[in-house]
Amino acid sequence: xxxxxxxxxxxxxxxxxxxxxxxxxxxxxxxxxxxxxxxxxxxxxxxxxxxxxxxxxxxxxxxxxxxxxxxxxxxxxxxxxxxxxxxxxxxxxxxxxxxxxxxxxxxxxxxxxxxxxxxxxxxxxxxxxxxxxxxxxxxxxxxxxxxxxxxxxxxxxxxxxxxxxxxxxxxxxxxxxxxxxxxxxxxxxxxxxxxxxxxxxxxxxxxxxxxxxxxxxxxxxxxxxxxxxxxxxxxxxxxxxxxxxxxxxxxxxxxxxxxxxxxxxxxxxxxxxxxxxxxxxxxxxxxxxxxxxxxxxxxxxxxxxxxxxxxxxxxxxxxxxxxxxxxxxxxxxxxxxxxxxxxxxxxxxxxxxxxxxxxxxxxxxxxxxxxxxxxxxxxxxxxxxxxxxxxxxxxxxxxxxxxxxxxxxxxxxxxxxxxxxxxxxxxxxxxxxxxxxxxxxxxxxxxxxxxxxxxxxxxxxxxxxxxxxxxxxxxxxxxxxxxxxxxxxxxxxxxxxxxxxxxxxxxxxxxxxxxxxxxxxxxxxxxxxxxxxxxxxxxxxxxxxxxxxxxxxxxxxxxxxxxxxxxxxxxxxxxxxx
Numbered sequence: 393x394x395x396x397x398x399x400x401x402x403x404x405x406x407x408x409x410x411x412x413x414x415x416x417x418x419x420x421x422x423x424x425x426x427x428x429x430x431x432x433x434x435x436x437x438x439x440x441x442x443x444x445x446x447x448x449x450x451x452x453x454x455x456x457x458x459x460x461x462x463x464x465x466x467x468x469x470x471x472x473x474x475x476x477x478x479x480x481x482x483x484x485x486x487x488x489x490x491x492x493x494x495x496x497x498x499x500x501x502x503x504x505x506x507x508x509x510x511x512x513x514x515x516x517x518x519x520x521x522x523x524x525x526x527x528x529x530x531x532x533x534x535x536x537x538x539x540x541x542x543x544x545x546x547x548x549x550x551x552x553x554x555x556x557x558x559x560x561x562x563x564x565x566x567x568x569x570x571x572x573x574x575x576x577x578x579x580x581x582x583x584x585x586x587x588x589x590x591x592x593x594x595x596x597x598x599x600x601x602x603x604x605x606x607x608x609x610x611x612x613x614x615x616x617x618x619x620x621x622x623x624x625x626x627x628x629x630x631x632x633x634x635x636x637x638x639x640x641x642x643x644x645x646x647x648x649x650x651x652x653x654x655x656x657x658x659x660x661x662x663x664x665x666x667x668x669x670x671x672x673x674x675x676x677x678x679x680x681x682x683x684x685x686x687x688x689x690x691x692x693x694x695x696x697x698x699x700x701x702x703x704x705x706x707x708x709x710x711x712x713x714x715x716x717x718x719x720x721x722x723x724x725x726x727x728x729x730x731x732x733x734x735x736x737x738x739x740x741x742x743x744x745x746x747x748x749x750x751x752x753x754x755x756x757x758x759x760x761x762x763x764x765x766x767x768x769x770x771x772x773x774x775x776x777x778x779x780x781x782x783x784x785x786x787x788x789x790x791x792x793x794x795x796x797x798x799x800x801x802x803x804x805x806x807x808x809x810x811x812x813x814x815x816x817x818x819x820x821x822x823x824x825x826x827x828x829x830x831x832x833x834x835x836x837x838x839x840x841x842x843x844x845x846x847x848x849x850x851x852x853x854x855x856x857x858x859x860x861x862x863x864x865x866x867x868x869x870x871x872x873x874x875x876x877x878x879x880x881x882x883x884x885x886x887x888x889x890x891x892x893x894x895x896x897x898x899x900x901x902x903x904x905x906x907x908x909x910x911x912x913x914x915x916x917x918x919x920x921x922x923x924x925x926x927x928x929x930x931x932x933x934x935x936x937x938x939x940x941x942x943x944x945x946x947x948x949x950x951x952x953x954x955x956x957x958x959x960x961x962x963x964x965x966x967x968x969x970x
Contacts, residue, residue: 476919479900481889486533486856489863509581509611515540518862519597519611521587521787522619523550523573525848526833528945529855530617531577535863541580542611546602548573548584551642552949553848555940557687557907560645561652561694562965568952570642571945587787590616592794595828615868617858618788618821618831622811622846625783631753636778639683648777652691653969655774656703672774673709676758678750679779680716681723682906685733687777688714689909692740698965712742713771715760717749717780722906722914724845729914732928736908750780782846784811788835797823801839814839817896818874819858827868832858844899857897864888905936 516539520527523545534541552569559566573582588598588608597616600608624640626632637651638644652675658664659672675691677684691712700707714721714737720730721737721744737744751759757772784792789810792798801814801822813831814822815838821829822839833851837843844850864887866874874894876884888894903917903924913932918924927935937957944950 475898475900482856482860485860485887489533489535509542509609516614517542517612518615518617519544519613520617520619521545521597522621522833523547524619524621524833525550525553525851526855526858527617527619528571528573528576529852530619530832530859531573531580531855532859532945533856533863534577534580534859536577536579538865539862541577542613543573543580543582544585544587544597544599545573545582546584546586547641548582550576550945552940552944553640554682554686555953556639556641556645557683557690559642560639560648560687561690562649562698562967563690563693563960564953564956566642566645568949568956569944571949576945587620590787590791590794590829592825592829614828615862616829618791618813618829618835619833619851619855620785620787621834621851622782623785624778625781625811626778627781629750629752629780632750632778635753635755636678636776638778639687648775650969651775652694653967656699656706657969659706659709659774660703669706670709670711671756671772673706674711674713674771674773676713676715676771676773676776677779678715678758678776679781680714680718680721680744680746681779682904684714684716684777684779685721685737686907687779688712688737688742689740689907689912692737692742692909694965696740698967702967713773714742714744715748715750715758716744716746717763719747721746724904725906725914725916726924726926729916729926729928733906733908733914736910736912736914740909742909753778782811782834784809785835788813791821791829795821795823805839806837811835812837812843818861818868818894819854819897820868820874827870827874830858830868838897847904849902849904850899853899854897861894864894866894905932905939907933907936 518534518539518541520530520541520543523543527543527545528550531541531543549570549572555564555569558564559569574580583599583601585599585601588600590597594612595614595616596610596612598608599611600606624632624638637648639648655672655675659669664672677688677691695707695710695712699710720727720734722730722733725733734744745760745762747763748760749763751761751768753759753776756774757770758776759768759770761768791813792802792810798814798821802808802810805814806812812834813836815831815836816822817838819830819832819836820827821831821836832854834846836854861868861874865876865880865884866888867877868874876888876892880888880892900919902919903915905913905915907913911933912929913927913936915927915932915935916924917927917935941950941953944953
């Protein structure tokens with residue numbers, strides 16, 4: 393056996409000044425050299441990874457247990473340090489699984505026919521609905537050697553959604569922020585399709601291919617992971633779906649980009665009246681969250697830096713209006729940064745209306761009303777971008793109706809909101825049979841707890857967490873805490889770092905960023921009780937660009953985004969419309 397000694401401080405009966413006792417942490421002798429190889433990984437490179445991670449993780453948890461008597465502040469700091477260590481170890485584990493994954497064997501003439509997916513397979517079949525942040529993070533690190541992973545989604549790519557606003561005005565190109573789902577993990581199965589329904593008793597989904605000539609077919613599953621996100625909601629405002637554009641996907645960004653240039657081309661015609669020109673060049677944005685504020689900043693830069701030099705006579709007529717029903721924009725940020733954001737947008741000529749709701753939207757105008765006022769105001773506009781709310785996907789609403797516990801929780805905790813499935817601390821859908829239904833991302837919230845923000849950060853962490861639960865072999869059908877099987881071999885113990893019971897999902901909030909235009913932004917960065925660092929102006933802008941560049945999902949995307957930034961700065965944004 394091998395002993396790792398940890399300093400434990402002065403024990404209760406020891407004399408002051410005596411050397412601290414060292415408590416041995418017992419680790420198996422063969423842990424680092426002869427641990428079993430991770431399934432689906434390169435043997436010599438990956439076999440040592442779980443052993444090192446297990447030893448460091450055990451030491452970190454042991455260290456935390458010996459420091460709890462030193463006061464709440466020190467204990468909180470210790471928890472933060474341990475959280476950082478464990479998240480770093482998780483990152484190393486995920487990277488090892490991703491890098492050393494064995495590729496699929498090349499196809500040959502003697503290759504067997506494709507398996508019949510309407511029948512159960514020999515391995516545990518995990519079906520994932522969606523290709524957003526959570527599903528993409530899960531697919532990156534899931535072990536396809538032990539489980540059969542199938543992803544169903546109507547789009548075959550992942551979108552780096554925080555940069556959709558930049559793509560909508562040409563700061564970056566669409567394909568620079570996309571990654572094909574098969575590139576993320578070439579060893580999984582993907583079908584461009586939608587899920588029409590779920591039979592919870594038979595554990596079967598009805599799959600409808602995207603092609604109109606293809607008929608739907610059933611597919612059995614052992615574990616179903618719902619990661620379909622949310623869709624734009626009109627919040628009951630008439631005319632939103634008919635007359636507004638959104639900011640949810642590449643098609644939305646294309647429509648916005650085309651509509652902006654169309655408004656300028658029409659306004660430049662000599663037969664257009666002055667009143668119609670002003671209407672065409674008024675751009676309304678509904679929603680003062682990060683999406684709405686970032687789009688206003690990107691649109692302002694587009695107008696000031698590019699369109700102004702080609703349409704100088706139209707520049708004085710341009711108007712950007714941001715309508716927000718709350719008292720302050722960027723409600724998740726601190727009050728000081730909210731004020732900075734408001735000042736920054738206003739300084740660029742953007743008109744911000746807070747405490748103002750949209751009553752209705754019609755072709756060519758929106759009707760708004762200040763809270764507490766009785767009169768409505770009509771704002772003629774050439775474009776209205778709606779970023780004012782989200783709603784549940786149809787498949788989520790259907791599952792809530794099928795599961796009585798979900799309907800009850802939606803009524804009690806969700807106040808009738810059926811946009812999100814309630815999950816437990818391990819992301820198992822409450823009320824679903826035998827842990828066979830999981831949910832993550834924007835369409836999930838933890839029962840009995842405050843809902844987490846619907847951000848990419850939360851979804852990505854949940855996707856990687858569920859992948860680790862499956863990789864480590866935890867039994868999800870337990871009525872209580874998921875745990876390892878009683879006869880778990882050393883391979884599973886190494887992967888789980890000797891945690892026989894699965895840890896709960898713990899969201900690590902690393903901060904938030906928002907671009908405001910004019911090479912300015914606001915940023916909050918922190919971790920737990922370590923405090924939050926705030927930045928604004930150009931310093932926050934440099935941080936924003938650095939983080940978004942690093943967080944790109946592949947080296948290819950980093951190069952493309954960096955090149956797009958340089959290209960738009962030197963040559964300007966593309967104004968063509970097709």
